Amino acid sequence: MNKDYEVVIGLETHAELSTESKIYCDCKNAFGLEVNSQVCPICMGMPGTLPTLNEKVVEYAIMMGHALNCKINRVCKQDRKNYFYPDLPKAYQISQDDVPLCQNGYVDILVNGEERRIGITRIHIEEDAGKLLHSDKFHGSSLVDLNRCGVPLIEIVSEPDIRSSEEAKVYLETLKSILQYLDICDCKMQEGSIRCDVNVSVHKKGTPFGTRTEMKNVNSFSAAVRGIDYEVNRQIEVLENGGEISQETRRWDDVKGESILMRSKEDAHDYRYFPEPDLRTIVVEQEKVDELKALIPELPNAKLLKYVKEFGMAQKDATFIAENAELAYLFDSCMAKGKFSAKSYSTWILGDLVKYLNETGKALSDTNINAENLTALVEKIESNVISNAGGKKVFAVIIEEDKDVDKIIEEQGLAQVSDVSALEKIAEDVLAANEKSVTDYKNGKTNALGYLVGQCMKASKGKANPGMMKEIILKKLG
Numbered sequence: 001m002n003k004d005y006e007v008v009i010g011l012e013t014h015a016e017l018s019t020e021s022k023i024y025c026d027c028k029n030a031f032g033l034e035v036n037s038q039v040c041p042i043c044m045g046m047p048g049t050l051p052t053l054n055e056k057v058v059e060y061a062i063m064m065g066h067a068l069n070c071k072i073n074r075v076c077k078q079d080r081k082n083y084f085y086p087d088l089p090k091a092y093q094i095s096q097d098d099v100p101l102c103q104n105g106y107v108d109i110l111v112n113g114e115e116r117r118i119g120i121t122r123i124h125i126e127e128d129a130g131k132l133l134h135s136d137k138f139h140g141s142s143l144v145d146l147n148r149c150g151v152p153l154i155e156i157v158s159e160p161d162i163r164s165s166e167e168a169k170v171y172l173e174t175l176k177s178i179l180q181y182l183d184i185c186d187c188k189m190q191e192g193s194i195r196c197d198v199n200v201s202v203h204k205k206g207t208p209f210g211t212r213t214e215m216k217n218v219n220s221f222s223a224a225v226r227g228i229d230y231e232v233n234r235q236i237e238v239l240e241n242g243g244e245i246s247q248e249t250r251r252w253d254d255v256k257g258e259s260i261l262m263r264s265k266e267d268a269h270d271y272r273y274f275p276e277p278d279l280r281t282i283v284v285e286q287e288k289v290d291e292l293k294a295l296i297p298e299l300p301n302a303k304l305l306k307y308v309k310e311f312g313m314a315q316k317d318a319t320f321i322a323e324n325a326e327l328a329y330l331f332d333s334c335m336a337k338g339k340f341s342a343k344s345y346s347t348w349i350l351g352d353l354v355k356y357l358n359e360t361g362k363a364l365s366d367t368n369i370n371a372e373n374l375t376a377l378v379e380k381i382e383s384n385v386i387s388n389a390g391g392k393k394v395f396a397v398i399i400e401e402d403k404d405v406d407k408i409i410e411e412q413g414l415a416q417v418s419d420v421s422a423l424e425k426i427a428e429d430v431l432a433a434n435e436k437s438v439t440d441y442k443n444g445k446t447n448a449l450g451y452l453v454g455q456c457m458k459a460s461k462g463k464a465n466p467g468m469m470k471e472i473i474l475k476k477l478g
């Protein structure tokens with residue numbers, strides 16, 4: 001990218017809410033069922049039907065509003081956004097125009113170790129449209145599946161505070177992990193549970209913001225990165241060649257890796273918003289707003305900042321744990337004991353535990369690992385009672401059965417020999433039996449040391465404390 005330019009990005013992110021039923025009718029809100037099987041006259045937009053707002057949608061949206069530090073508009077309305085497209089039988093979408101449910105918030109994200117605050121303009125509720133199916137089997141026609149009509153959505157609009165495609169990706173990943181923590185969206189990207197529209201502009205450093213273009217149809221976070229990079233380079237090229245950027249809507253084609261002009265400002269849509277006359281004003285009691293706020297746990301982005309800044313963890317490790325609610329709960333419970341370092345726990349969590357979960361397909365709650373037995377294990381290793389290798393054997397047992405760590409060490413004979421006189425005896429025997437290696441070492445062949453320690457470990461049947469063993473040998477070799 002040309003270093004003379006700055007990039008300005010704003011994202012409009014749609015997330016499908018995982019309520020039982022749709023937003024305005026009792027139809028099931030589910031993905032992947034037989035086409036046009038989850039429909040009724042209301043979500044098919046039949047004349048004369050009346051929508052009824054699903055209260056859960058409002059609650060979920062308010063939870064996201066709290067999570068993103070928004071002001072909650074306890075009194076707000078819903079509006080009709082009018083446009084024609086074959087997947088929208090009513091020819092209008094019920095959305096929110098001038099008064100959204102939530103507004104003026106922010107989210108703190110961590111980009112390459114640097115904390116960034118991204119403003120949230122608004123979060124509003126709306127209904128999804130159906131889906132057009134194009135296939136050669138339909139003899140040149142397209143068919144429409146209305147199962148998705150009326151699936152509840154929240155649209156999260158960011159301020160133009162994002163400065164690179166990488167930052168956009170971290171922002172989207174942060175929103176995703178928050179939605180997962182709140183358990184209000186299944187976040188299945190391949191099923192379109194989260195989609196976004198991207199607004200991009202570029203300007204020369206020190207000059208006002210440039211004209212922005214909007215890019216639609218961005219269906220994955222990696223596509224967002226590719227789409228932004230493409231659009232940034234396209235705009236810079238236009239400007240460098242003396243051209244102007246026109247305000248337009250473009251469609252991202254991730255297969256071809258390019259954006260295509262959909263419509264320019266001249267024929268931009270006028271949605272003719274007007275208040276939805278079939279629905280009452282939304283009024284949420286303050287008690288309800290407070291009650292929902294109390295449900296918000298410590299969120300993954302806050303955890304991430306804590307892990308990196310307070311615990312000194314690497315961002316990659318911290319992100320992995322923070323984004324997985326179960327692992328984060330375990331890790332936090334361990335740290336709350338105030339006994340051992342973050343590293344002594346994260347090594348087990350990111351290593352043997354995650355490996356076990358991946359291999360067995362189990363969730364953490366299906367295993368026996370908890371803060372108590374993990375701390376007991378770490379304690380035995382830190383105090384040199386068992387070696388790291390012995391620790392792995394203990395871990396393999398406690399993850400499957402509720403068994404005392406001390407008992408496992410005893411039964412499997414895992415206790416290390418840390419008794420100095422016992423170790424010295426072993427060292428003396430080994431040195432006496434390996435005179436050549438001793439001479440080699442004294443003549444500067446330092447790798448003879450590893451051999452001698454290895455012989456001691458063998459003589460102790462692997463039970464000698466390797467660190468202490470090495471020190472004793474070094475002392476004896478002078």
Ligand SMILES: [Zn+2]
Pocket residue numbers: 022025026027038039040041042043044150
């Ligand atoms: Zn319905």
